[in-house]
Amino acid sequence: MSRKVWTMLLVLTIVMGLGIGALAQPPNPDRVVYATIGGPETLDPHWAYDTASGEIIFAIYDNLIAYDGGSIEKFIPMLATEVPSAENGLISADGLNYTFPIRQNVKFHNGAVLTVEDVEYSFKRGMIFDRAGGPMWMLLEPLLGVDSIEGIAMELTGVENYSDIFVDGEVKDEYKEAMIKVFTDYVDKAVEIDGNNIIFHLAQAYSPFMNILAHGGSWSSIINKEWSIEQGAWDGKADTWWKYHDPQNEEDPLYRVTNGTGPFKLVRWVPEETTMLERFDDHWRGPAHLKEVVYQYINEWTTRKLMLQRGDADIVYVPVTNMNEVEDMEGVELTKGWDTMTNTVTNMPWLLNAEGNANLGSGKLDGEGIPPDFFSDIHVRKGFSYLFPYDTFIEKTVQGQAIRNPGPFPRPLYGYTEDPAMYYEFDIEKAKEEFKLAWNGELWEKGCKFNIFYNEGNDVRKAVCDMLSTYAKVVNPKFELTPIGVQWSSYLKQFLAEQLPMYTIGWLADYPHPHNWAPTYLGSTGTYSAFYGKPYVDWAKENTDPLIDKALKSVDPEEQKAIYEELTKIAHDQALALYLYQPIGIHVQRDWVKGFYHSPVISGLPESADFYYIYKE
Amino acid sequence: MNNRLISVKNLVKYFPIRKGVFRTIAGWVKAVDDISFDIYEGETLGLVGESGCGKSTAALTMFRLEEPTSGEIIYQGENIARISKKKMRDYRKDLQMIFQDPYSSLNPRMKIKNIIAEGLVVHNLLDNKKRMKKVGEVLERVGISANSMDRFPHEFSGGQRQRIGIARALALDPKIIICDEAVSALDVSIRSQIINLFKELQKEFNLTYLFIAHDLSVIKFVSDRVAVMYLGKMVEIAPTKKFFQKTMHPYAQALVSAVPVPNPDYKRHRILLPGDVPSPVDPPKGCHFHPRCPKVMEICSKAEPEFIEIEEGHFVACHLY
Amino acid sequence: MNRIIKKLLSNTTSLIGLLLLLFFVVIAIFAPYIAPPLFDDPYQIVRMTWDIEPRPPGFPMADEMRVVFESLGKQVDRDKALFGTAQGGYDIFYGLIWGTRTAFRVGIITVVFSMLIGVISGSIAAYFGGWIDELLMRITDIFLSIPFLVAAMVLTTILGRGLDKVMVALIAFGWMGYARVIRGSILSTKQEIYIMAARALGVKDFRIILLHLLPNTIFPVLVQASMNIGSMVVTAAALSFLGVGAPLGYADWGQMVSFARNWIIGSPGNAGKYWYAVFFPGIFIVLFVLSWNLVGDTLRDILDPRLRGEL
Amino acid sequence: MVERKQKILEIKDLKTHFFTENGIAKAVDGVDFDIFQGETLGLVGESGCGKSVTAFSVVRLLDYPGKVVGGEVIFKGDDLLQKSEDQMRKIRGKEIGMIFQEPMTSLNPVLTIGFQISEVLKIHYKMGNQEARTKVIELLKQVGIPIPEQRFDEYPHQLSGGMRQRAMIAMALACNPSLLIADEPTTALDVTIQAQILELMKNLLKQFNSSLIMITHDLGVIAEIADRIAVMYAGKIVEHSDTRTIFFNPLHPYTFGLLTSIPRLDLEMEKLESIPGMVPDCLCFPTGCKFHPRCVFATEICQREEPELTGVEDGHLVRCWYVDKVREESKKIGFSRRLSLVE
Amino acid sequence: MLSYIIRRLLMLPLILLGVTFLIFCLFSLLSPMERLATYINNPNVLKNPQSAQRLIEKYHLDDPFPAGYIHWLKSLMKLDFGWSSTANQPVWEAIMQRFPATMELVFYSIIPVILVGIWLGVISAVHHNDLLDQVIRVTAIIGWSLPTFIFGLLILFIFYGILGWMPPGRLSAWAQFAVYTGGNFKHYTHFITFDALLNGRLDIFWDAIIHLIGPIITLSYISWAYLLRITRSSMLDTLRKDYIRTARAKGVEEKKVIYLHAQKNALIPVVTVAGMMIIGMLGGVVITETVFTYPGMGYWAATSAQQLDYGSVIGFAVLFAFIMVVGNLIVDVSYALIDPRVRLE
Numbered sequence A: 001m002s003r004k005v006w007t008m009l010l011v012l013t014i015v016m017g018l019g020i021g022a023l024a025q026p027p028n029p030d031r032v033v034y035a036t037i038g039g040p041e042t043l044d045p046h047w048a049y050d051t052a053s054g055e056i057i058f059a060i061y062d063n064l065i066a067y068d069g070g071s072i073e074k075f076i077p078m079l080a081t082e083v084p085s086a087e088n089g090l091i092s093a094d095g096l097n098y099t100f101p102i103r104q105n106v107k108f109h110n111g112a113v114l115t116v117e118d119v120e121y122s123f124k125r126g127m128i129f130d131r132a133g134g135p136m137w138m139l140l141e142p143l144l145g146v147d148s149i150e151g152i153a154m155e156l157t158g159v160e161n162y163s164d165i166f167v168d169g170e171v172k173d174e175y176k177e178a179m180i181k182v183f184t185d186y187v188d189k190a191v192e193i194d195g196n197n198i199i200f201h202l203a204q205a206y207s208p209f210m211n212i213l214a215h216g217g218s219w220s221s222i223i224n225k226e227w228s229i230e231q232g233a234w235d236g237k238a239d240t241w242w243k244y245h246d247p248q249n250e251e252d253p254l255y256r257v258t259n260g261t262g263p264f265k266l267v268r269w270v271p272e273e274t275t276m277l278e279r280f281d282d283h284w285r286g287p288a289h290l291k292e293v294v295y296q297y298i299n300e301w302t303t304r305k306l307m308l309q310r311g312d313a314d315i316v317y318v319p320v321t322n323m324n325e326v327e328d329m330e331g332v333e334l335t336k337g338w339d340t341m342t343n344t345v346t347n348m349p350w351l352l353n354a355e356g357n358a359n360l361g362s363g364k365l366d367g368e369g370i371p372p373d374f375f376s377d378i379h380v381r382k383g384f385s386y387l388f389p390y391d392t393f394i395e396k397t398v399q400g401q402a403i404r405n406p407g408p409f410p411r412p413l414y415g416y417t418e419d420p421a422m423y424y425e426f427d428i429e430k431a432k433e434e435f436k437l438a439w440n441g442e443l444w445e446k447g448c449k450f451n452i453f454y455n456e457g458n459d460v461r462k463a464v465c466d467m468l469s470t471y472a473k474v475v476n477p478k479f480e481l482t483p484i485g486v487q488w489s490s491y492l493k494q495f496l497a498e499q500l501p502m503y504t505i506g507w508l509a510d511y512p513h514p515h516n517w518a519p520t521y522l523g524s525t526g527t528y529s530a531f532y533g534k535p536y537v538d539w540a541k542e543n544t545d546p547l548i549d550k551a552l553k554s555v556d557p558e559e560q561k562a563i564y565e566e567l568t569k570i571a572h573d574q575a576l577a578l579y580l581y582q583p584i585g586i587h588v589q590r591d592w593v594k595g596f597y598h599s600p601v602i603s604g605l606p607e608s609a610d611f612y613y614i615y616k617e
Numbered sequence B: 001m002n003n004r005l006i007s008v009k010n011l012v013k014y015f016p017i018r019k020g021v022f023r024t025i026a027g028w029v030k031a032v033d034d035i036s037f038d039i040y041e042g043e044t045l046g047l048v049g050e051s052g053c054g055k056s057t058a059a060l061t062m063f064r065l066e067e068p069t070s071g072e073i074i075y076q077g078e079n080i081a082r083i084s085k086k087k088m089r090d091y092r093k094d095l096q097m098i099f100q101d102p103y104s105s106l107n108p109r110m111k112i113k114n115i116i117a118e119g120l121v122v123h124n125l126l127d128n129k130k131r132m133k134k135v136g137e138v139l140e141r142v143g144i145s146a147n148s149m150d151r152f153p154h155e156f157s158g159g160q161r162q163r164i165g166i167a168r169a170l171a172l173d174p175k176i177i178i179c180d181e182a183v184s185a186l187d188v189s190i191r192s193q194i195i196n197l198f199k200e201l202q203k204e205f206n207l208t209y210l211f212i213a214h215d216l217s218v219i220k221f222v223s224d225r226v227a228v229m230y231l232g233k234m235v236e237i238a239p240t241k242k243f244f245q246k247t248m249h250p251y252a253q254a255l256v257s258a259v260p261v262p263n264p265d266y267k268r269h270r271i272l273l274p275g276d277v278p279s280p281v282d283p284p285k286g287c288h289f290h291p292r293c294p295k296v297m298e299i300c301s302k303a304e305p306e307f308i309e310i311e312e313g314h315f316v317a318c319h320l321y
Numbered sequence C: 001m002n003r004i005i006k007k008l009l010s011n012t013t014s015l016i017g018l019l020l021l022l023f024f025v026v027i028a029i030f031a032p033y034i035a036p037p038l039f040d041d042p043y044q045i046v047r048m049t050w051d052i053e054p055r056p057p058g059f060p061m062a063d064e065m066r067v068v069f070e071s072l073g074k075q076v077d078r079d080k081a082l083f084g085t086a087q088g089g090y091d092i093f094y095g096l097i098w099g100t101r102t103a104f105r106v107g108i109i110t111v112v113f114s115m116l117i118g119v120i121s122g123s124i125a126a127y128f129g130g131w132i133d134e135l136l137m138r139i140t141d142i143f144l145s146i147p148f149l150v151a152a153m154v155l156t157t158i159l160g161r162g163l164d165k166v167m168v169a170l171i172a173f174g175w176m177g178y179a180r181v182i183r184g185s186i187l188s189t190k191q192e193i194y195i196m197a198a199r200a201l202g203v204k205d206f207r208i209i210l211l212h213l214l215p216n217t218i219f220p221v222l223v224q225a226s227m228n229i230g231s232m233v234v235t236a237a238a239l240s241f242l243g244v245g246a247p248l249g250y251a252d253w254g255q256m257v258s259f260a261r262n263w264i265i266g267s268p269g270n271a272g273k274y275w276y277a278v279f280f281p282g283i284f285i286v287l288f289v290l291s292w293n294l295v296g297d298t299l300r301d302i303l304d305p306r307l308r309g310e311l
Numbered sequence D: 001m002v003e004r005k006q007k008i009l010e011i012k013d014l015k016t017h018f019f020t021e022n023g024i025a026k027a028v029d030g031v032d033f034d035i036f037q038g039e040t041l042g043l044v045g046e047s048g049c050g051k052s053v054t055a056f057s058v059v060r061l062l063d064y065p066g067k068v069v070g071g072e073v074i075f076k077g078d079d080l081l082q083k084s085e086d087q088m089r090k091i092r093g094k095e096i097g098m099i100f101q102e103p104m105t106s107l108n109p110v111l112t113i114g115f116q117i118s119e120v121l122k123i124h125y126k127m128g129n130q131e132a133r134t135k136v137i138e139l140l141k142q143v144g145i146p147i148p149e150q151r152f153d154e155y156p157h158q159l160s161g162g163m164r165q166r167a168m169i170a171m172a173l174a175c176n177p178s179l180l181i182a183d184e185p186t187t188a189l190d191v192t193i194q195a196q197i198l199e200l201m202k203n204l205l206k207q208f209n210s211s212l213i214m215i216t217h218d219l220g221v222i223a224e225i226a227d228r229i230a231v232m233y234a235g236k237i238v239e240h241s242d243t244r245t246i247f248f249n250p251l252h253p254y255t256f257g258l259l260t261s262i263p264r265l266d267l268e269m270e271k272l273e274s275i276p277g278m279v280p281d282c283l284c285f286p287t288g289c290k291f292h293p294r295c296v297f298a299t300e301i302c303q304r305e306e307p308e309l310t311g312v313e314d315g316h317l318v319r320c321w322y323v324d325k326v327r328e329e330s331k332k333i334g335f336s337r338r339l340s341l342v343e
Numbered sequence E: 001m002l003s004y005i006i007r008r009l010l011m012l013p014l015i016l017l018g019v020t021f022l023i024f025c026l027f028s029l030l031s032p033m034e035r036l037a038t039y040i041n042n043p044n045v046l047k048n049p050q051s052a053q054r055l056i057e058k059y060h061l062d063d064p065f066p067a068g069y070i071h072w073l074k075s076l077m078k079l080d081f082g083w084s085s086t087a088n089q090p091v092w093e094a095i096m097q098r099f100p101a102t103m104e105l106v107f108y109s110i111i112p113v114i115l116v117g118i119w120l121g122v123i124s125a126v127h128h129n130d131l132l133d134q135v136i137r138v139t140a141i142i143g144w145s146l147p148t149f150i151f152g153l154l155i156l157f158i159f160y161g162i163l164g165w166m167p168p169g170r171l172s173a174w175a176q177f178a179v180y181t182g183g184n185f186k187h188y189t190h191f192i193t194f195d196a197l198l199n200g201r202l203d204i205f206w207d208a209i210i211h212l213i214g215p216i217i218t219l220s221y222i223s224w225a226y227l228l229r230i231t232r233s234s235m236l237d238t239l240r241k242d243y244i245r246t247a248r249a250k251g252v253e254e255k256k257v258i259y260l261h262a263q264k265n266a267l268i269p270v271v272t273v274a275g276m277m278i279i280g281m282l283g284g285v286v287i288t289e290t291v292f293t294y295p296g297m298g299y300w301a302a303t304s305a306q307q308l309d310y311g312s313v314i315g316f317a318v319l320f321a322f323i324m325v326v327g328n329l330i331v332d333v334s335y336a337l338i339d340p341r342v343r344l345e
Helices: A002-023 A051-060 A114-129 A137-144 A149-157 A173-190 A209-213 A225-231 A303-312 A321-325 A378-387 A392-397 A428-446 A459-475 A488-496 A518-521 A534-543 A546-554 A557-574 B055-062 B084-090 B112-122 B126-139 B146-150 B157-169 B189-206 B216-224 B241-246 B252-260 C002-010 C014-029 C063-071 C093-126 C130-145 C149-157 C165-171 C175-190 C193-201 C205-241 C253-264 C275-303 D052-058 D083-092 D113-125 D129-142 D148-153 D160-175 D193-207 D219-225 D243-248 D253-261 D299-303 D324-330 D335-341 E001-030 E032-039 E041-048 E051-058 E064-079 E093-128 E131-147 E148-164 E173-180 E192-198 E203-241 E243-247 E254-292 E295-304 E310-338
Strands: A031-036 A065-067 A075-077 A095-103 A191-194 A196-201 A264-270 A273-281 A290-298 A332-339 A342-348 A447-454 A479-486 A502-508 A577-590 B002-017 B022-038 B044-048 B070-075 B095-098 B176-181 B208-212 B225-230 B233-239 B308-311 B312-319 D007-020 D023-035 D040-044 D066-075 D096-099 D179-183 D213-215 D229-231 D236-242 D310-313 D314-320
Touching: A031 A303, A031 E173, A051 A273, A051 A290, A114 A137, A114 A173, A114 A196, A137 A149, A149 A173, A173 A191, A173 A196, A173 A290, A264 E173, A273 E173, A303 A321, A303 C253, A303 D213, A303 E148, A321 A332, A321 A577, A321 C253, A378 A428, A378 A459, A392 A459, A392 A577, A428 A459, A447 A459, A447 A488, A459 A479, A459 A502, A459 C063, A459 D007, A479 A488, A479 C149, A488 A502, A488 E032, A502 D229, A518 A546, A518 A557, A534 A546, A546 A557, A546 B252, B002 B055, B022 B233, B044 B055, B044 B216, B055 B176, B055 B208, B095 B157, B095 C193, B112 B126, B112 B146, B112 B157, B112 C193, B112 E295, B126 B146, B126 B157, B157 B189, B157 C193, B189 B208, B189 B216, B189 D253, B208 B216, B216 B241, B216 C253, B225 B241, B225 B252, B233 B241, B233 B252, B252 D193, C002 C014, C002 C275, C014 C093, C014 C275, C093 C130, C093 C165, C093 C175, C093 C205, C093 C253, C093 C275, C093 D229, C130 C175, C130 E001, C130 E310, C149 C205, C149 E001, C149 E254, C149 E295, C149 E310, C165 C205, C165 D040, C175 C205, C175 D219, C175 D310, C193 C205, C205 C253, C205 C275, C205 E148, C253 C275, C253 E148, C275 E131, C275 E148, D007 D052, D007 D213, D023 D052, D023 D213, D023 D236, D040 D052, D040 D219, D052 D066, D052 D096, D052 D179, D052 D213, D096 D160, D096 D236, D096 E243, D113 D129, D113 D148, D129 D148, D129 D160, D160 D179, D160 D193, D193 D219, D213 D219, D219 D243, D229 D243, D229 D253, D253 D324, D324 E173, E001 E064, E001 E310, E032 E051, E093 E131, E093 E192, E093 E203, E093 E254, E093 E295, E093 E310, E131 E203, E148 E203, E148 E254, E173 E192, E173 E203, E192 E203, E203 E254, E243 E254, E254 E295, E254 E310, E295 E310
Parallel strands: A031 A290, A447 A479, A447 A502, B044 B208, B044 B225, B095 B176, B176 B208, D040 D213, D040 D229, D096 D179, D179 D213
Antiparallel strands: A065 A075, A095 A196, A191 A196, A264 A273, A273 A290, A332 A577, A342 A502, A342 A577, B002 B022, B002 B070, B225 B233, B233 B312, B308 B312, D007 D023, D007 D066, D229 D236, D236 D314, D310 D314
């Protein structure tokens, strides 16, 4: 009986071994498999606001202009035939009008030819689409001067809530006229056709405008008007636009179908499983080298690693912490040191919401907690700024794949400086001095006790908290900082409620311009800084807002540079936050993959690649 | 005759059969189908019948261990079929039962003393010390050393366990005890010990027994009166002597003739009944016994015979009489 | 009772199980001596270094960490990571030793509480029957309809990270098995004559359940419970593995395995480079579960031959 | 008295022990008896006396951990204990049929009655389906099962207890065995059904001319069916004789006790005698005569030495030191007289 | 029997309702803001401070508990399970997309469960207390004690990492193109293996099979081990039954006694357990699919549970409850079909 069992198992094993050996496929020279984590949220360029979506849209759609290779300052024309500038007169002297001549004979994937109406439609649809939490504020801000189309609608109708305009999904009769005006007086006027040119009329001078339009920003992708309407997207009319504004995901007709002018067309997208692209042979730049590109979404690192090792995946996303594992892998190429447009900081809000907030301990400076305005004392902030072992952290925790920033601006943007005077270094003695000064010495005497936060699952941020907590104890045993990991959901909730005393968070660039960072961290209305508490907001209105605005309106790069460096200095002097690090990216691929270049503005890079230029050898 | 101790009138116990999508009642198992009898103080009433005839159900229903479907049970002038469960609990100490299987009638995880004392505890009789004394007394009385009251049931043999069961009932000084097949599962040599014990106890404590058994020889030996059941109906009740001298109901006659007698020379006319006992779900019309009856008449399949007193104390339900 | 112990001791497999269990009990009790804590909270795993990458057995404590501990006034007695360090520089040995306590706590608390809930609801359902039974069993069905792991995961995520939350989740979705088992065995025990006898004595319902039914039906449940202690620990570990278990750095085996998750395979040509990262935590979990299974398995055979073939 | 015919089974000093964890249980400890063709032997005793084990030892169907440790079982001249398992299989069902106590559990619940009975025929006679079916239906008819064609395809649970036992009998008799072993075949049945089955067995035995070992604790049943009786106590035969002798002239105190302790229908009795104490556990039998702790006649010798099974009269074997005392006692209460007085 | 089936089916909506209610209660423990985080993976989204509130309104996150539940129930009636923020597609669509893959995995896992579990169980019982029995038993217990996530990763390591036999995922890249592009490949059953055979593509069939082996083993080994135990004890129990003695007394061959008389009876309780195990495997796919990146329900369930994507969790649970109830019903019916005592009731 048992012998039979073993014989059967043996035979089975042999057959399987032989069979697999015989049928194993050689790596296909025309196809690249990219194994990464997390797939796109949508394929609608006007909806997408996540890296993974941006990555796919980048391959499928084209913009008017693009960055020149890895540069973040120089542009090249794409669907426009010329890059506007003050020199060639395509940007008006006041910086309010941008003109783009449109390229001829460009074909969409469905065979349609690109027209200037397509371009006009693309931007107008984007503006009226403006989904909640979406990317369109970037275009609305320069073009209409608001961050949401609803703002204009509310202003024209005079209602307090946007939803008051409607009854049963229909615009109330009394508001109908105003609503049509939103389109005709604002949206329609912002983008105009002039022969074969498209002209943007800006509401204010806006130095990052070209960055916003450039390739890599899905929100400025050019879609096909006729095809979009066929799919059920906005019909281009003034009196229907609100029906296409801020739809549910599933109501968005373009969320899963594509028709771009880009080098690849979509064959199959299974969310969170795979995206399969195929070469578009009529691409205006000429067909790509690769015939097929497959994105495999695999959350398990071990699996991705094995696929890389076996050559089943050509390019693989490798967490920086596991970099060493692939370093000496045969046939695998690891390149390091690529700049990324992201940084990580630990914020210290000046005034916290004490109500129902358990994070502050007793809520008083009695050794059992901290007062809500604990961090409004500059010595406290400086003390902590000295207390973080920046170099150890970069060397050990992120395996050296990060650089330091003196302020909120990542390298190589304006505002980044290597001036040592702008950096805090790990120095327990200096930290001691600062803490002794804080709160008139009371802090040093009584100690403090509060929670510090990271979002669950982020081991690197957890290490930050551990280090802070550990060294706080070293500097003064009465300093008790408890690291708390919470789900992203409650992290966000507590952040919005201004309840987090010290929390680590990052900012990923929308476009490579310091303006994307300055208000965020320093302004009075920034994504983060608006939640630093009223004292900060008041302070920022006087000290940082004017500078930020000045830089935005400036057309002189030198002037901009000076202003952003000034902001960095303010950030350093005030010790507004612990500017922990700016990760530098790595790219891992099989060595038969060629044609990789890095650009910090392309979504997904440096882990992924611009597949138009990729080929296999 | 002594006083009536308990009297059962038109007792009925039906069990519903649920069927169908909504578990509606599709029929009834007529386990006890309108029986009436009295038990007199100090007597032993033997109740016989084959398995499934409803004799155990009748006993359980009488003591409200199954809720009667209808009918009256008069005890101490009160219809205990109608009183609340709580009130019934007070009567329980008068009404005790001894069960067939000495192995499953004692909780295997309880010590003997606790098993016997439980009745005293739940009825809140005596204090703890006196309880234990009482337990010792009843144990000794049924022939088990009081020293062994700290042991568990599995440490005793079948006969001893049955004695413990008896002690449990005795501890409450009951008026009436139902012995439900109390000796059937015992070996021959043990059975006689227990039967003798029953007899002694009856004399000593003036007990009344309802003695249920399927073995007529035992019934004959222990009871003062015999009652025979067939398919939920009472077919004959008579004083023991009369019953065996002059068995009236054809079923009872067949039953008596079928009992194996340990005497190779014993000659009798054996009445072999054809077929099996029909299901109590759908008993035959008319007299329940008529399909198997050797003396069946036309009327038997039509009308149900009444349970009437033929001679003094001799009741029969048969169209023959 | 003596009989059970004797049998447990005379059976080779259960003897192995008992010895393993004893081994873990000893570790749990003497944890402060085997691995002296360096943080105030002993369940905080000692960090040997800030390195993310695991370091092999015998790795000495990094200087920066020694400085930290010394300035905190701690005596660093053990300066080598006996089993190496896990991802993040956590001492595997320390984590495993103190994790033993965690394992016992998680296993025993979850099992005891879910058993309580299960036994109470199951016995009420079985004893009273009718619509109470129907209702309770449908509730059981509803709880059973969501896969255990998914349900526990959802609840832990909602409640937030932490061992107590994990335990709450495991209890909330872990009682149904007991309810079913106890219900089944009470339904059959209810037919036993001693229950009828108790009722004949006038014993009240709850006394019958407590004194007569439960003592006779609890053993299959106890057997199941003993085997579940192991599987609860595994499930807690699986939750940690999926990233919703004990807080990071807490001495918990599941976490130690999840630390190893990304390091199971070393570099090519040196596949076993990080063997220690998964081997030690893995072997602890497997042995712990195995010990309970071996004991439970034998107990089941000894206690209740009727249970064979049942869940 | 039946005509002495060919001796078909002879058991010599059969010993069957159970090797349990708590020690060796000597369930059968030296049993001798023989059976002639067409004869019915009653094996009587209380539970645990070893009567069923004796029967199962004969056909070698003992459950683990039981084992025949000694003796011979000569069936038609061959020692069954020496046969291979294969040879035994050919004897079981064909030469020796068996009927068990619980007809419910003794029939396979998932196989039809017809299948289970015809299986015997298929095994031993290599009959085809159709042939077996015809034969089985005939058998079912013979054992008194109405509409056998329909019953053939029914499952055991669809039959009543009496019918099931009839089916068992049909199965046992299918191959016309020369020896039938019936282990308490009527115990689980109701009195009226029991009467039917007993009647049926008596008739069939005549018809098939088979021998029968009837195992029962019911003296009433045995009185009706047996030609000879062997009384067992604690793994040994204590008395062995023809039926009338056993009933009218019991010479072992145990037999005597049994007979006086049963309530009976044929007598008016004032009081039941009873045997004190209980059947000993077969793990630890008393020394000497195993009955002595319960015996009223017991003396010191009984404690010390076990008596042999000796012939006291023609064919009457008794295992007792005080046969005479028992005979006297028996006379005193007028056993034979009282019995023959009836009717 | 029929009325029993109908009764059970009538119970189904009740259970489903209960399941949804339970999950809804769980999620009601969270504040709207916390639930919002499901839809936000990038703080950039909060650029405009009002967008949080607008998103909450958009996804009905601040509806009071009963209203929210009823709102949700209504849409459920239209098979509208809402939007899955983890799958980035409608929940129902996500289910339909992932369900066949999981079913295929579970379907193939039944084979070893039945074959190995039951077959070895019988062998083990027949060789009761032999060395073989001991080996099988101990292996089963050890197997049972191995956590799936460790076991799965080891399988992946050995059989894919070293031997290259069992790649993760469901299909190789080339096969994906062959199956999903061009329209030549017809999807009849959505089981890749079946479709491949029906399309006459042996290479794709083989590719699908080698992708399935690892997950199958990982998913089912605990079930084998458990079923083996159950079969063994049920078989041992049956072999002690009276009718086995009857069969032997009839002179039935030992082989026939075991495989005809005993096995069928012994398997009756096993069928229930096996059925439960098979249904239970649907829940067990969470870790297996995560480890092998097998694109099915389990993988998705794990993600959505972690990220509190409550639309998906409810969808998943409703589907699972449905399968549970129907599956249990099938198990009960097949139990009845095997056992004449129940069948002929």
